[in-house]
Amino acid sequence: MIHLVTDSTSDIAPSDAQALGVHVVPLIVRFGEEQYRDGVDIDADQFYAKLERSDVHPTTSQPSPDAFASLYRTLLADPQDEVVGLHISTKLSGTLQSATLAAQEFDTARIHLVDTESVSGGLQLLVRAAVDDIKAGDTATAVAEKATRRRSKVTIVVLLDTLTYLHRGGRIGRAQAFVGSLLNVKPLIAVRDGEVVPLARPRSLSKGIDMIVEQVRGCAPLRGLAEFHAAASESMVELESRLGTAVSNVTAVLGRIGPVVGAYSGPGGIGVACLGAD
């Protein structure tokens, strides 16, 4: 049997993970001394409420190698079983590093780890596609290879309210070019080759959504589409309706930007991930 493992930055809802048979290893989010497992001890609503109240800025950390090791131990109990691990971009997190360390305890041929160069909805779409591959009877090696090939077909664009959180968290990459604007702008960023890159600086939500729709259209034909928001349900409604008219042939996965990713996007962000057809 092939077990699919991902991490909590895939922002996959626990109920969906369970239904799909996907194992989710949580990253850690901290407010000062307080420490929470992403999606286990704290959910998105609780996180944004806390973010608003808290004086300290949240920090995050990758899961410990132990967290992976104990999961792998369970999953690989049967000598026939294998693990495919799809994880957040190594340019954004050390999660895959922990997984790789953990895997060394085992027969590495049985653990197939992939740097998806992706995050959040993008990572989730790759996980969902891998679930399909497993169902279709692919080998673990084939599943991992397909995921690796598909990562170039993932587009992630996020319209942020501010770059402050990304900047403070040091995950800004080339979006640095957007820092310092004296005008209020809604930075539109993308994750490309595993990194955060600047796309545009629309000055209003509506223009930003126009740009998101344009990006999504550029990815057609689509295999999967995910729409996410960080405590921005009103903007999300508008995004959904605009995308609904623009893209009709795929069912979108709707979700929240979870605590760990939310620590970098900050509240108010809306985003889209899409996966082009194979």
Add this chain to the structure above:
Amino acid sequence: MRRTTVSATKPAPELAVLREPLREIGGEQVLAGLTAALSWLEANQQEINDLNVFPVPDGDTGSNMYLTLRSAVEEARDAPSPEAADSVLAAAAHGSLMGARGNSGVILSQILRGFAQGSSQRPRLDAGGVALAMTEASAVAYRAVMKPTEGTILTVVRDAASAAAAASTTTDDIRVVLDRVVTEAHAAVERTTDQLQVLREANVVDAGGFGLAVILEGFARAVGDTSATAPAPALVRRSGEPALRLPPNPGDLEATGSAMPRRGAAAVAPREQGWGYCTEFLISGPGLDVDSIRTELSALGESALVVGDPDLVRVHIHTGDPAGLIAAASSRGRMSKLKVEDMSAQHHDVLERADAREAESAADAVGTAVDERTQAPPKPIGVASVAPGDGFREIMGSLGADSIVSGGQTMNPSIEDLLNGVLAVNAEHVILLPNNVNVILTAEQVDPLAEGCEVRVVPTSNLPQGIAALLAFDPSASLDENCDRMLAAIATVRAVEVTRAVRDTKVNGHNIKVGDVIAVVDDVITEVGSEYLNVIEAVLNAEAKKPELVTVYRGQEVSADEADALVASLRETHPGTEFELQAGGQEHYPYVLSLE
């Protein structure tokens, strides 16, 4: 008020025959002509500025033409072969190009370029040569403008060239040819009123055309006329018209023993305080506050021109107390290229020494700049942007403009200013944002001059468009992609510029009185009223599509409190629109709004 000009130089025919015909001119006469044209233009500079049609304070045609021609004359003085007409004209053409600012300045530089081209390989010009050069001047000027408009400086140069061509077939006397040219130029200026709707409504002649006629007049009066005692020109003045200042009478020049006075002194009543000293210098930064330097120094004299950026400010002021001016300026930063010219008397020796020093230090400065540029490798792409006011400079810098050229409505940057701004970017490809209708043409001349980099102008005609273009800039995209993005972005904003009328006029069916608040929406006057708030309200209410976001840039003359109050009122009356207030620091326009 109808402003008209009358040729003051039509000679009485019998006098013309008394003089020896002037069959050839060389470099010295051309330089004397250009120098005289410059003096005469300076004397008429304000009058040309005042011909400004638009009731918004952009009356700088005269100043722009003057600065352009001054740059031409300065370089012509240093022509490699001073005795050769072609050498002097080529130097003048190059100088005018580097110093060109404003639309009329750029067209003037093209006229000089054409004149120089038409005279190439001709160290001495005869009447036919002058006519040929004039024809080429007209052709080159027309080519420089994408959509030539009749009733402008172009019409005047063309008609003047036709007159030269016609005259040269009947006479070999250059004086006669030039007299015809001047007469026809003024006649053409008169006709501009009927050729352009805006001029007809305002009942004025075209300012740039008038400026060219003044230049031709000054040139004609000095060329080859350095020894003859010319008769006083017949002066026709219509009643009720502003006094027409006369070009300097060559006879008087002889008396003062100089080539040309700095001012058209002959016919102008002497001022009680005298002409004072034309004082020019540079102040080096860093951290210069251009606006505050301008305010302080302008108070110490007249005809003040204070332009530059935090690193370098150029000052040109006529003052009776140059020592006081220098003292005030030296407290602001390191001074260089100081030049004090006594405008009443003549201090040619002093001047020539100053010029030599200036040439030396200019050469040094260029060397330094090149050295500095070679230190860092150029980046692939960057942006140079024109901005008035500290607020806009900061905002544009924060949006990623690599270099900001000071300038805007009434202080159009020269080609050289823009070129320096472009080179300061230190990139292989530079996008230049003029951010003002009157700077676009100047900006378009920069590319061929910028060695080692490709310059593309995205024709932003106002500041909101410039900001929109900068917001669209992506340093990782190609030049073409960026230009496309910027062009698309500028189409999404509407610019509203709010100011007070500086004159009574009638434009677009609006009867405008001095002091009225007027709103210019995308370069068209659309609303007139008495209060800023009412006029802005009217503009917003007239928008077919309610703007989502309005950015209000407050000008230098508006206090933060005043602007806060205005924006608070707008927020109340336009609940669906987001308002953002920024300090733009621009002059002349209390409010600039960007509608998105």
